[in-house]
Amino acid sequence: MMWLSPSESEALSLSLSVAARSVALSLPLAILLAWLLTRRRFLGHTLLDAFVHLPLVLPPVVVGYLLLMLFGTRGPIGSWLDRVLGVQLIFTRNGAALATAVMAFPLMVRAMRISLETVDRGLEEAARTLGAGPIDRFATITLPLMLPGVLAGAITAFSASLGEFGAVITFVSNIPGETRTLPLALYSALQTPDGDAAAARLAVISLLLGLGGLLLSEWFARRVRRLLGR
Amino acid sequence: MLCVAVKKRRGNFSLDACFELPTPGVVALFGRSGCGKTTLVNVIAGLLDPDSGRVALDDVVLLDTERRICLPPERRRIGYVFQDARLFPHLSVAANLKYGERRAPARRYVSLDAVAGLLDLGPLMDRRTHQLSGGERQRVAIGRALLSQPRLLLLDEPLASLDAARRDEVLPYLETLRDQLHVPMVYVSHDFDEVLRLATCIVLMESGKTIAQGGVGEMSLNKDLRSIIGADAVGAIVDGTVLGTDPSSGLMRVRVGRGELKVQAATAAVGAKLRVQLLARDLIVATQAPRNLSVRNTLSAVVTAVTDDDADSDLIAMDIGETLIMARVTKAASRELGLAPGLPVWALVKSVSLRSHAFAAPPAIAAPPAISPGSPGA
Numbered sequence: 001m002m003w004l005s006p007s008e009s010e011a012l013s014l015s016l017s018v019a020a021r022s023v024a025l026s027l028p029l030a031i032l033l034a035w036l037l038t039r040r041r042f043l044g045h046t047l048l049d050a051f052v053h054l055p056l057v058l059p060p061v062v063v064g065y066l067l068l069m070l071f072g073t074r075g076p077i078g079s080w081l082d083r084v085l086g087v088q089l090i091f092t093r094n095g096a097a098l099a100t101a102v103m104a105f106p107l108m109v110r111a112m113r114i115s116l117e118t119v120d121r122g123l124e125e126a127a128r129t130l131g132a133g134p135i136d137r138f139a140t141i142t143l144p145l146m147l148p149g150v151l152a153g154a155i156t157a158f159s160a161s162l163g164e165f166g167a168v169i170t171f172v173s174n175i176p177g178e179t180r181t182l183p184l185a186l187y188s189a190l191q192t193p194d195g196d197a198a199a200a201r202l203a204v205i206s207l208l209l210g211l212g213g214l215l216l217s218e219w220f221a222r223r224v225r226r227l228l229g230r
Numbered sequence: 231m232l233c234v235a236v237k238k239r240r241g242n243f244s245l246d247a248c249f250e251l252p253t254p255g256v257v258a259l260f261g262r263s264g265c266g267k268t269t270l271v272n273v274i275a276g277l278l279d280p281d282s283g284r285v286a287l288d289d290v291v292l293l294d295t296e297r298r299i300c301l302p303p304e305r306r307r308i309g310y311v312f313q314d315a316r317l318f319p320h321l322s323v324a325a326n327l328k329y330g331e332r333r334a335p336a337r338r339y340v341s342l343d344a345v346a347g348l349l350d351l352g353p354l355m356d357r358r359t360h361q362l363s364g365g366e367r368q369r370v371a372i373g374r375a376l377l378s379q380p381r382l383l384l385l386d387e388p389l390a391s392l393d394a395a396r397r398d399e400v401l402p403y404l405e406t407l408r409d410q411l412h413v414p415m416v417y418v419s420h421d422f423d424e425v426l427r428l429a430t431c432i433v434l435m436e437s438g439k440t441i442a443q444g445g446v447g448e449m450s451l452n453k454d455l456r457s458i459i460g461a462d463a464v465g466a467i468v469d470g471t472v473l474g475t476d477p478s479s480g481l482m483r484v485r486v487g488r489g490e491l492k493v494q495a496a497t498a499a500v501g502a503k504l505r506v507q508l509l510a511r512d513l514i515v516a517t518q519a520p521r522n523l524s525v526r527n528t529l530s531a532v533v534t535a536v537t538d539d540d541a542d543s544d545l546i547a548m549d550i551g552e553t554l555i556m557a558r559v560t561k562a563a564s565r566e567l568g569l570a571p572g573l574p575v576w577a578l579v580k581s582v583s584l585r586s587h588a589f590a591a592p593p594a595i596a597a598p599p600a601i602s603p604g605s606p607g608a
Contacts, residue, residue, distance in 0.1 A: 120316075122314070122316050123316055123318060124317075125277050125310075125316075126312060126316040127318075127329070128276075128277070128304045128380045129275055129303050129304075129375070130329050130375070131304050131305075131330060131334060131378055132308070140329075145319070145320060224329055227320065227358075228319045228320055228360070
């Protein structure tokens with residue numbers, strides 16, 4: 001993009017890459033949890049529900065701090081990952097993806113649950129009588145019918161990931177080219193003398209991305225509705 | 231043979247059902263709304279687990295709480311046609327039909343082409359399900375269930391959500407399934423006309439319990455059934471045999487019991503079965519051979535029972551040769567004629583009353599299909 005400086009376009013492409021990783025990481029788990037929380041009653045249901053929603057009510061800095069404790073090089077999970085898989089999360093874009101994934105997770109699960117609740121269980125029963133087992137049923141009936149919620153959740157989470165600040169800067173710091181996403185770049189620009197123009201440009205990009213996400217989500221929802229004849 | 235004996239309590243409601251259906255055949259679960267018909271069907275399908283009981287189809291035990299056997303619905307191979315069709319909205323008609331077929335065992339007794347032909351589904355194949363009319367939806371639902379190659383087909387009021395015209399559109403297709411594919415069916419309905427048209431036997435339900443069962447002819451005179459269908463619909467259902475056409479009147483001659491009726495009906499082959507309804511209010515009883523009457527149909531009979539109908543009338547059950555019919559007469563007439571068991575009488579049937587009730591009766595013993603739908607599961 002002509003009007004962006006190299007470091008600004010770097011922040012943009014990094015943000016997109018982090019958000020994409022974040023959504024890819026959390027999507028399967030979010031579908032599983034949405035299904036568990038909507039369709040199953042089990043011991044600890046309320047606790048799990050609260051745990052999933054925790055990032056909504058915790059200060060993002062706290063989430064970043066907890067991630068640092070768990071996934072830092074000396075944290076219980078971080079040290080294991082480093083030793084066994086040679087994967088480092090701290091100060092990396094994968095770490096940034098993890099932090100944004102955790103923060104956007106409740107939004108994603110919530111959108112999916114709302115969608116799953118509208119799926120007619122009678123259709124699943126019909127699939128059963130036609131010989132479909134549990135996984136078969138989920139893949140061929142439940143998942144396609146909750147697809148609007150899955151897409152809405154993914155797009156919302158993607159947009160939220162682009163904007164996550166507190167958890168990212170706490171967990172993976174603000175390293176240009178590695179973890180300096182759009183909001184972090186914007187923050188850095190504001191800290192620099194003569195950074196006002198750069199900050200304004202970054203803000204406009206964020207605005208356009210957010211708006212694009214919302215429009216895309218609406219477009220998907222309409223397409224699916226038309227497909228299902230609603 | 232389908233054997234069902236199950237119990238289930240659910241709050242204030244308790245299901246206690248027990249019946250047998252010789253296969254192939256169509257059993258109608260008949261009773262007022264809310265008497266537990268759907269609950270019973272869900273138990274047979276496996277969608278609802280009973281507290282105790284047993285469900286077996288031929289030599290396959292689907293459920294036996296004592297032996298801790300409970301096959302999940304997906305392994306019972308029982309087709310289910312729901313009242314609300316339950317077509318998959320994200321799939322085309324063709325994909326809906328193939329859903330069950332793809333999951334059916336390799337040995338099949340009916341193909342997609344055959345089902346499409348039987349149910350006239352060809353023109354609907356590429357449509358989305360929301361573009362279908364109510365009758366079309368049910369036809370697709372029936373086709374989808376059939377293509378899963380079921381050993382038994384459950385139909386839970388499949389016509390209840392349709393208007394009269396749509397109902398008449400779908401009913402002939404169900405008769406086709408019965409007469410051509412010989413699929414055993416359990417048919418839930420609270421519409422007696424539908425039952426008369428399709429069933430070989432009737433299981434009567436009341437507040438969760440099966441209270442009577444038997445062949446349609448025998449059940450048509452049942453006291454509990456009479457109270458459900460109302461006085462005007464009371465009458466014997468008789469499966470007669472077509473003897474031929476009467477040359478002078480053009481009416482169909484049908485043998486019922488020892489006697490013969492002339493019925494206005496669409497042409498049927500000699501020897502074909504024809505189901506007729508003789509409403510109790512349309513029968514006249516005479517103790518002497520009647521002459522010089524406008525009534526065309528007279529059957530000689532022997533009174534077998536005289537029972538109270540209401541304050542003013544009696545129901546007279548009469549044997550016309552291993553077949554029972556029933557007439558409603560006033561108590562005064564009943565007394566004056568001295569109607570009592572053993573008395574030989576003549577039953578006069580107004581021809582007109584038969585016209586709209588002449589149904590193609592199901593075969594008494596159906597020929598086995600080329601490949602039996604009863605082959606046990608894969």
